[in-house]
Amino acid sequence: MNRINKKLQEDKKLLSIYFTAGFPHIDDTVTIIQNLEKSGVDMIEIGLPFSDPLADGPTIQDSSKKALQNGMTSELLFEQLKDIRNTVSIPLIIMGYFNPILQYGVEAFCKKCKAIGIDGLIIPDLPVDIYHSEYKSTFENYGLKNIFLITPQTSDERIHYIDSVSDGFIYMVSSASTTGAKSGFGNIQTDYFERISTMNLKNPQIVGFGISNKDTFNQATKFAKGAIIGSAFIKHLKENTIEDLNSFILPILNKH
Amino acid sequence: MSYNINEKGYYGDFGGAYIPEMLYPNIEELRENYLKITSEPSFQEEFHQLLKDYVGRPSPLYFAKRLSEKYNTKIYLKREDLNHTGAHKVNNTIGQILLAKRLGKTRIIAETGAGQHGVATATVCALMGIECVVYMGEVDIARQAPNVARMKMLGAKVVPAISGSRTLKDATNEAMRDWINNPVDTHYIVGSVVGPHPYPDMVARFQAVVSKEIKNQLLEKEGSEDPNYLIACVGGGSNAAGTYYHYLDNENVKIIAVEAAGKGVETGESAATMVLGNEGIIHGSKTLLMQTKDGQITEPYSISAGLDYPGVGPMHANLYKTGRAEFIAIKDDEAMKAGMQLSKLEGIIPAIETSHALAVFETKKFKPEDIVVVNLSGRGDKDLQNYIDYFKL
Numbered sequence: 197m198n199r200i201n202k203k204l205q206e207d208k209k210l211l212s213i214y215f216t217a218g219f220p221h222i223d224d225t226v227t228i229i230q231n232l233e234k235s236g237v238d239m240i241e242i243g244l245p246f247s248d249p250l251a252d253g254p255t256i257q258d259s260s261k262k263a264l265q266n267g268m269t270s271e272l273l274f275e276q277l278k279d280i281r282n283t284v285s286i287p288l289i290i291m292g293y294f295n296p297i298l299q300y301g302v303e304a305f306c307k308k309c310k311a312i313g314i315d316g317l318i319i320p321d322l323p324v325d326i327y328h329s330e331y332k333s334t335f336e337n338y339g340l341k342n343i344f345l346i347t348p349q350t351s352d353e354r355i356h357y358i359d360s361v362s363d364g365f366i367y368m369v370s371s372a373s374t375t376g377a378k379s380g381f382g383n384i385q386t387d388y389f390e391r392i393s394t395m396n397l398k399n400p401q402i403v404g405f406g407i408s409n410k411d412t413f414n415q416a417t418k419f420a421k422g423a424i425i426g427s428a429f430i431k432h433l434k435e436n437t438i439e440d441l442n443s444f445i446l447p448i449l450n451k452h
Numbered sequence: 453m454s455y456n457i458n459e460k461g462y463y464g465d466f467g468g469a470y471i472p473e474m475l476y477p478n479i480e481e482l483r484e485n486y487l488k489i490t491s492e493p494s495f496q497e498e499f500h501q502l503l504k505d506y507v508g509r510p511s512p513l514y515f516a517k518r519l520s521e522k523y524n525t526k527i528y529l530k531r532e533d534l535n536h537t538g539a540h541k542v543n544n545t546i547g548q549i550l551l552a553k554r555l556g557k558t559r560i561i562a563e564t565g566a567g568q569h570g571v572a573t574a575t576v577c578a579l580m581g582i583e584c585v586v587y588m589g590e591v592d593i594a595r596q597a598p599n600v601a602r603m604k605m606l607g608a609k610v611v612p613a614i615s616g617s618r619t620l621k622d623a624t625n626e627a628m629r630d631w632i633n634n635p636v637d638t639h640y641i642v643g644s645v646v647g648p649h650p651y652p653d654m655v656a657r658f659q660a661v662v663s664k665e666i667k668n669q670l671l672e673k674e675g676s677e678d679p680n681y682l683i684a685c686v687g688g689g690s691n692a693a694g695t696y697y698h699y700l701d702n703e704n705v706k707i708i709a710v711e712a713a714g715k716g717v718e719t720g721e722s723a724a725t726m727v728l729g730n731e732g733i734i735h736g737s738k739t740l741l742m743q744t745k746d747g748q749i750t751e752p753y754s755i756s757a758g759l760d761y762p763g764v765g766p767m768h769a770n771l772y773k774t775g776r777a778e779f780i781a782i783k784d785d786e787a788m789k790a791g792m793q794l795s796k797l798e799g800i801i802p803a804i805e806t807s808h809a810l811a812v813f814e815t816k817k818f819k820p821e822d823i824v825v826v827n828l829s830g831r832g833d834k835d836l837q838n839y840i841d842y843f844k845l
Contacts, residue, residue: 247748248621248734250628251472257615269746294470295733296747320472321733345473349635354476369474372635 199287199315200341200364203238204400210422211413211448212239212402213429214291216259217276218268219245224438225276226283231438233286235445241318241424244273244292251320253376255427270300274308281313289343291318302331306338316341316364328361343367345404348388352395359397366399368392368420370406376427378406381415393419410448455700455776457656457767461649462738464773466766469648471736474632478640479736481555483650489554490547490657502546503661506579507536509543511662513669513825518797525818528679529800529828530666532691539803539830540659540691541572545641547658549576552639559583559638563627565592565620565687566757567599568803568830569643574608584608587626589619592757599834617751620761624735644688645765648736652693652765659694666825667698674823681818683708684827685809686779687723687759689768691829696771706778708816709768710809712754713781723752724781725764726772734763740772755784755838756804758830786811788842791832803830804838 203210213232217225225242232240245260245268252260273290280288290309297305297319309317317340322331324344335342341364346355349372358366370385371378385406392401400421407416408428416423425448432444461467461483469479489495503509512531520527532540545562552560560577562584564570570586577584586603590612593600603610616622624647631640645652645659667677682699684692686709699705714722722728729740734749741763742750754760771777782790791807794800802810806829818824832839839845 247616247750248625250625250735251474251632253629254615261616264748271746293733295743295749298732299743299745299747321470321736323469323471323473323476326468326470347474347477349477350473351477372474373633374474374629377633 198339198341198364200239200289203287204365204421209417210238210402211445212241212422212424213237214241214243214424214426215429215433216243216245216256216263217273218263218266219259219430220262220433222266222268223276225273226280227438228441229280229284229288231441232445233284235441236449237286237445238422239287239289241289241291242273244270244290244296246293246296249293251374253374253427255376255430259430270296270305274312277312287315288313289316289318290314294319294322303334306334306340309340310338314340316343318343318367320345324358324361332361345369348372348384355392355395355397359399362399364399365421366397366401367424368401368403370403370416373405375405379408380412381406386415389416389419413448455771455774457653461653463767463770465731466737466739466769467649467652468738469736470733470738471648472632474635475628478631478635479648482654485555486551486650486654489551495550495554498550499547503543507542507546508534509661510665510669511535513666513673515673516798519794522797523813523818524820525822525824528670528823528825530662530695530825532662532827532829533800533802533806533831537572537575538833539568539572540662540694540827541569541643542575543661543694544643544655544658544690545569545572545576548639548641549580549582552582552641553580555639557637557639559585559634560641561585561587561627561630561638562641562643563587563620563623564643565589565623565760566834567592567596567603568758568834570608570610571599571602571606573641573643574603574606577608578606585630586610587613587623587630589613589617589623591618592620592623596757596834619751621749628735644690645693645767646688646735646737646763652737652767655690656693656697656767659690660697662691662694662827663696663698666695670823670825678702678705679825680822681706681708681824683710683809683812683824685710685759685805685829686764686768687712687761687805688763689765691827693765693767695825695827707771707776708812709771709777709779710812711779711781712756712759712808713783714753714755716783717781721753723754723759723761725762726779727781737763737766739763739766740769756787756808758803758805759808780812780815782808782811786814788839790814791839792843800828801832802828803832804835806830
C-alpha cells in the first residue's frame with residue numbers, strides 16, 4: 197500500500213509540512229526532511245521551485261526565487277533525494293507547477309519519483325480534467341497519487357468529480373486566497389469545513405492555506421483529517437537554523 | 453483544416469486552461485457565458501455603438517503612397533493608431549467591460565507592460581464608473597511615467613508588481629493572484645490573446661473588428677476583400693489576431709508575423725519567442741515560450757515594452773507550428789529606423805511595436821502588384837522619449 201493511504205488510516209490528526217527545496221540553502225533538502233520526521237511530522241510536501249508561482253503569496257514566492265538563485269533544478273532535487281528512503285519513512289509528496297515537470301517529461305518525472313520513493317504529487321496548475329484525460333494512467337503506472345485542490349468556491353458537483361478521480365486525500369484550500377495571504381479562520385471557513393465533512397467523500401481531506409500555529413491547526417482539523425503548514429514554516433526557516441525545527445513543530449503537536 | 457479555436461479551447465496543440473483550482477470558478481463562469489453574452493443583439497449593438505462613437509471606428513485603411521513607391525509594392529496601413537487611447541487595445545477593453553457588466557462584476561483588474569492596455573482599461577472603467585486596479589511591474593512604472601499618470605487621471609489605482617523581474621510577466625502573475633483572492637466580484641481584463649481559455653478566443657473576437665473592416669475597405673478600394681499579405685507585430689499577439697482573424701482559413705492571403713529580436717536572437721537579449729522558445733505553459737496556456745531547459749520562464753528583452761513578453765498567444769504558436777504564418781524577427785535598430793522612415797515619408801509617427809512590422813519591407817521583397825496590409829497598431833506618442841534617446845533628437 198502507498199505510504200499516503202497507509203498514513204491516512206492512522207487514528208490521529210495529521211500534520212503535513214511544506215517547504216521549498218533549495219531554501220534557505222541549496223543543500224538543506226535532506227536535513228530538513230530528516231529533522232521534520234524526527235519532530236513528529238506526518239507527511240512532507242517538497243516544493244519544486246518555479247519562476248512564476250501564481251498561486252503563491254510573497255513568502256513562498258521569495259523562497260522559490262531564492263531557491264532558484266541557489267541553483268535548484270528538478271535534476272538536482274532528484275539527485276539530493278536519491279537515498280532519502282534509507283533514512284525517512286513518512287510519505288513524501290513533491291509539489292510543483294506543471295511547466296518544469298512538462299519540460300522534464302511527465303513520464304520521466306514520474307519514473308524518477310517512483311525510483312526515489314516519492315508517494316505523490318501536487319501540481320496546482322494541472323487541472324483535474326486534463327490530468328484525467330492525459331496523465332492519469334502514467335501516474336498510476338508509477339504508483340503516484342495525484343492530489344487535487346478544492347476551494348470554498350468549488351461546486352459540490354465538481355468536488356464529487358474530484359473525489360472520484362482522487363485516491364489519497366483531497367487538499368482543501370481554506371479560503372479564496374494565495375498561500376500565506378490570510379491567517380486564522382472565520383465562520384466562512386468553519387462552515388465550509390463542516391459542509392465538506394458531511395459530503396461523504398471517499399477521500400479524507402487535509403486543509404491547507406491559513407494554518408500557521410497550534411490554534412489554526414486545531415481549528416482546521418476539527419472537521420478534517422489533517423492540515424498543511426507552508427508559509428509559516430518557511431518564515432520559521434528564515435529566522436532559525438534547519439537544526440531547530442522542534443521549536444516550530446512540537447507546540448503544534450503537543451496538544452494531540 | 454481550421455486555424456481557429458476548437459470546441460475544447462485549443463488551436464492545434466496549443467491553448468487550454470492550465471489553471472489552479474482557485475481560478476476554476478472564475479474561468480468557468482467566463483467560458484460558459486462569453487459566447488452567449490457577446491452574441492446577444494443588445495451586446496453587439498452597444499459594442500458597435502461604442503466602437504463607432506467613442507473609439508472612432510472604423511479606423512481608416514490608408515494607402516501609403518510614398519512608402520509604396522519606396523518599396524515598389526502596394527502598402528495599406530490599417531490605422532489603429534487613430535483609435536481613442538492611441539492603439540488597438542481599446543477594442544478589447546470595450547468588449548470586456550460590457551461583458552463584465554453583464555456578469556454583474558463591480559471591480560476590474562488588469563495587467564500592463566508599457567501601460568497601453570492599462571490606459572485602455574482605466575479608460576473604459578471611467579466610462580462605466582467601475583473600480584479599476586492595474587498591476588504594473590515596478591520597473592515599467594519607472595520607465596512609463598506618462599501612462600502611469602494617465603491611468604491615475606482616469607481614476608485607476610496602479611499597483612506596482614514587486615515580484616520576480618518586476619515587468620509584464622510579473623504584473624500578469626500579480627493580477628492572477630488578485631483574482632484568486634477576489635473570485636466573486638472581480639473581472640480580470642486580460643490585454644492580449646494569452647492566458648487560459650477562453651481569453652485567447654475572447655480577445656481575438658473583440659479584435660476581429662480589425663480584419664472585418666479591412667475586408668470591407670479593401671473591397672471598396674481594390675475590388676477584392678483579399679490582400680496578398682497581412683503583416684502585424686506580435687508580442688502576446690492581440691493586434692495580429694485581430695488582423696488575421698477573418699483571413700485565418702483563407703490561404704490565398706499570406707500571413708506575416710513580426711517578433712522582436714531585441715539586440716539579436718543570438719545575444720541573449722531578445723523577445724523572439726518562436727526562434728528561442730519551445731512548448732510549455734505560461735499564464736495558464738499551453739504555447740511556445742522562452743524558458744530554461746529546467747522549465748523556468750526567462751526574461752525577454754526588446755526596446756519595445758509591448759513586445760517584451762516571454763510567451764505568445766496559442767493561436768500564433770499554432771500558426772507558427774503549422775507553417776500558416778511566416779515569422780520574422782526584427783532587431784531594435786531595424787525597428788527604430790523603420791519608425792523614423794514612416795514619420796518622414798508618411799507623416800505618421802508609429803509606436804515602436806508597430807515599427808517592427810514596418811521593418812519587414814527592408815528584409816522581404818514584395819511584387820509591385822502585391823497588396824500588403826500592415827496593422828499600424830499604435831501611435832508613437834508614448835515612445836517619444838525612446839525615439840529622443842535613440843536618435844539624440
